[in-house]
Amino acid sequence: MPGLFSIFNTAKSGLFAQQTSINVTSHNIANAETEGYSRQRATLVTTTPYTMPSMNAATIAGQLGTGVTVASIDRIRDSFLDYQIRVENGVNGHYTAKDKYLSQVENVLNEPTDSGISSLMSEFFNSWQDLSSSPQNTSTVAQQAYQLTNDLNSVYSQLTSIKDNAKSEIKSAVVDINGMLTQISQLNQQIKDVKMSGNNPNDLMDSRDLLLDQLSEKFGISIDPRKYEGIDVTTSNSSIYGDADDNGAAPLISEGGSPLNIVQANDADNINVATFSCVTSITKKTDADGTTGKATYEVSYYKKGDTLSDDNKVTIYVSMTEEEADKLDTSRVLWANNEGTAYKVKDGKDASGKDAKVIDGSLNNNSTTVDSPISFNQLALFTPPSGELKGYVSVQNNVAEYQDELNRLAKSLAVSVNAIVSQSSTWVADNSGSPEGGINNFFVNGDTDGNNSEEDENNINAGNITVNIDILNDPSKIKIATKYDSNGNSLGTDTDSNRALAIAQLANSLMNIQSVTEDSSREDLIGDIFATKDTLNNVYAVGSVNGGSTLDNYFNNLVNKVGMHEEEAKKQVDYEATQLESFTQSRESTSGVSLDEEMTNLIQFQHCYQANAKMISTVDELLDVVINGLKR
Structure with a gap:
């Protein structure tokens, strides 16, 4: 039956709920300038009323509430804005990389000058x-x-250096990408563990989203949500040897027929998760065949792009035309398993019956020889759909x-x-x-x-x-x-x-x-x-x-063509920067921390806390009347 003690408990629940809200507000204010942080909010709900309808329920004027509780602490995030920003990140990364190098080409040509x-x-x-x-x-x-x-020689040499620098950028990007994928996979598993325990891993999800934003600058990504806030991540276009509309292009799929993921929610050990490796050298070993036009090339790649140890170096032999060798030399990134060993692929069909490239083992040092090389079509060459990697390839x-x-x-x-x-x-x-x-x-x-x-x-x-x-x-x-x-x-x-x-x-x-x-x-x-x-x-x-x-x-x-390409890249960079800024502002208005709003909330929570404390003080006085006043 409701009484003073029930009022005491109701006030106590309000006191604790407001204290939690103040804690959340303090966390928001502390992270106002933290990159990738999403503001959080304590969701308050009423507790179960004092009495429920039954035969033995006391007859009162209605259900009396028993207070408040914190149902959850949620982060404020709009997944659609995340999607828009990541798409723009990919496009912006592509043209930023092109603009960076095409401006160098303009300087090399040094026109018009004396x-x-x-x-x-x-x-x-x-x-x-x-x-x-x-x-x-x-x-x-x-x-x-x-x-x-001399000037022709110098310009040609400097252009070659620009290409070599772009290849070096690809190698560095592969190392960064694999590092991001490892972190995202670890966070993915931690988030699932926390979510299964009944809590919201808000800060972990912020860290994961920040990494996904950074990854989308490298190349286009596609994200599929899974249970317990887990996600599967793959490229937005997993075709190899070209874009999806190129002749001969086909999507890359796993042996089971599913798209190849680079982060997978249901694989804690990352056994079935793909990574990327980087080709470092391509050396012609035999002359081209007069019939096929193909020669044998010695190709070396480093697992996950890690060139710090020769233990990561793998040498294979590939039969390909000069055009295919140029394509490999330009792109350099190979799909690989979780250990970094490059995949070998074969022709197959996807779930819809369309042509696809299916994983058919891996390429290690014992895979091929000069006398029995694999064909270029057996390489799982990664073609970035957007992002910095595409910019480095296109430039x-x-x-x-x-x-x-x-x-x-x-x-x-x-x-x-x-x-x-x-x-x-x-x-x-x-x-x-x-x-x-x-x-x-x-x-x-x-x-x-x-x-x-x-x-x-x-x-x-x-x-x-x-x-x-x-x-x-x-x-x-x-x-x-x-x-x-x-x-x-x-x-x-x-x-x-x-x-x-x-x-x-x-x-x-x-x-x-x-x-x-x-x-x-x-x-x-x-x-x-x-x-x-x-x-x-x-x-x-x-x-x-x-x-x-x-x-x-x-x-x-030629000079005009270079200028036109650079101008196009520069305009795209400016346009994409404007678009990205617009989407970022929209996300900040939703997820960002406003100090004015947080201070307003703090005042509100403070007054509520004081009011609940006053209620407890009042109940204490009433209990004193009941207990001590009845003696007189």
Whole structure:
């Protein structure tokens, strides 16, 4: 039956409930600046009323409450906002990585400046124009040509360094990612244990969500909730060898047919949880087969990207085309088991009957040999759907494209100048005496030992183009006259400089430079990509082709392309930053700690606490009247 003691207990429950609320408020205030913290709230509910309807229940005016209790301490979190932020994190990470490296490419090209390739190329052709009117100025031509080739070599080398740096970023990212996955898996199990005991692991869930936010910056992730607040995490697109809409792309699934998780709620030992490993070297061991175009490559990877110990190094042999080797070299990340040993895959079907790649064992040091390599299609190559990893991969592809265009430019310059110097549409050795002696190759391949051959000229690119050392040592050996004898002596007059004029006019010749290939010979190029013109003072010259471009215009188009890619990346970074800030503010308005609100709550809880204490004091006085007052 209700009485003073029941009122005493009711007030006591209020006192304890408000004390808990004050504790929660104190925790919120203490973590107001803690990254990833979500504000918490004590959820109060009434306790069971004093009497329930029954035959023996006392007849009173109604159910009397017995006080209040703390049902739970909940964190305030909006999972949809988390999803939006993680999607934006992936997109933002992608373009931030691209912007970081494309801005470096712009600095390397150094255009437009007086010391850039475009300016040096103009000065190079101007020096030939001056030479055509002043045949004694051969040293100026040699110097300008050397500066131009040096700059081409330097730009090419720096672009290669940018690609190498992006690969290093991938290796570092793999180590970070695997560390995050380990922490998330541990937190996942701790959260489940606490939840099964009947409590809310709010701080643990905040730590896990913060790691998920950071992981989503590396690549796109997909999260599936499970019992007891556990989660399964996988990539938002687990296809390999390309995006899902690429030809030949297929999703990667486990042997059981389910998607491959990188965090799994029902696997405390992480036995069935995938990780990532990183390829560190790719070395060609055999020549390409003439039928398949595939060669055998020695591929080394480190388990989980950990290069601190050679015990983690695994060497395998893979049969692949040059294009597949480039794809592996660019991406470098392999799906692996929980120990970091890369998976081997085979063709199969997913649950819906669509083509898929199914895990078919793992790749350790004993998996393959040079004589029996696995195929490229058996590698479980990870293709990031978004995030920093995708940015590092895509920027390597961009830089490789820029290098290819520089190579075409360098080869076009070398072949066209050499054709006029040697007066031949086919390669002619220096001092050959046929059709004439002397130096027939102005530009040569710097990767050789000095004895350049036709194959060496075919392999000229921006990284190895240089001026013939004989010309650098003695610029007077430059052929500028119309005819030379078999010993390389000029048969023209002292003012005969028709070859110099023909080379000077290359500046305005339209060439189909885009069609130049890596292994095309001078004979392939002259007359097809480069038009011939035989009417320039009886000197073999290079004319123009319809739809072609000049060397300078071609390079300027490359500079414009780099600028456009960088501008696009920068705009996307700005746009995604705005979107991310908007979503973050929305989440902060929901989950963030407002000191003004917490102070208001503190005052409210304090007054409630004081009121409950006053109620206990009042009941104490009433009990004193009952106990001591009845004696009188």
